Amino acid sequence: MNCIIIDDEPLALELLEDNIRMVDGLELVGSFQSAMAATNLLQQQTIDLIFCDIQMPGINGLQFVKSLTNKPLIIFVTAYDQFALDGFELDVVDYLLKPVATERFLKACNKAKTIFEQSKRSAGTELEKRRKYIFLYADYNLVKLNHEDITYIEGLKDYVKIYLANAPKPIISRVTIKSLESQLPADDFFRIHKSYIVNLDHVHSIRKGRVKVGDAEVPVSDGYKEVIDKMTGRLD
The missing domain is CATH 2.40.50.1020 (LytTr DNA-binding domain)
Known part of the structure; x- marks a missing residue:
């Protein structure tokens, strides 16, 4: 799964990068300090999963996810729990609160991988149904x-x-x-x-x-x- 990180805090980016490297099947292709900075990559390359902060200058994480037309899987990683309901209404995979424990991070990643594999199998089944x-x-x-x-x-x-x-x-x-x-x-x-x-x-x-x-x-x-x-x- 290709993934990116969007977080305006350099330390948070580093911690997420380290955690992602521990997870088999995840390929980090970009880290960004704003949603706008990630837009070009999303237009040029298929991204399967986004780790996204919420409170960021300019466009916040909620606004950014709402703006996506072909939405990848989303895991919000934030220090604020008051946005949890808004996050899950956007059908995100998980909502992680900083500081994120390793086991909690791995659980969210495994959930994302399961959803991703199910989606691939479903797409393959639909293709076989159409092929005559x-x-x-x-x-x-x-x-x-x-x-x-x-x-x-x-x-x-x-x-x-x-x-x-x-x-x-x-x-x-x-x-x-x-x-x-x-x-x-x-x-x-x-x-x-x-x-x-x-x-x-x-x-x-x-x-x-x-x-x-x-x-x-x-x-x-x-x-x-x-x-x-x-x-x-x-x-x-």
Whole structure:
């Protein structure tokens, strides 16, 4: 996480710099004695976390945070507790009172890191939901395969065969079925056997131990029977 400090007291800046160096995953990219001085950096570089004082000459910390359009995570570090309510109304990560104990500082940083990681995972999930295709190497080409065209996938050690609704022959790619499974949306593609993944949109019927998908029937192994219940909506 890239972070900066804004505090008009040189000693406070030094103490925060020392504390940040102790925290794994935090990269200090700037220290500033006013909010205005930090503005240029915020326009040029992505900052994930700001440690910000409140009582400062010119624009104070509260005014500064309110002015931000793409607001990073904020931790207020101040000597005044009367602004705590105003701070939390701005949805800040934490509000630290000077002098800040090391364990209290670490707790605030860990909270920020948790929020940051959750946000990244959420953004990644949304991206996967929007993406309707995958790219795989096949016959020395990088081939684009639309999710909706894939009927089922058969795993063969280090290879997979990908059967398509609009193609007479499967696409063969040097990738493991486990790796491919992780690239496909879990709401549409179901692993029903150690060697088979089916696209629910192409499933016609299910009977004991078999799934009819496209023009083929593929087996269901004992270890994946719960997947069938999930696939048919009988298991949340």
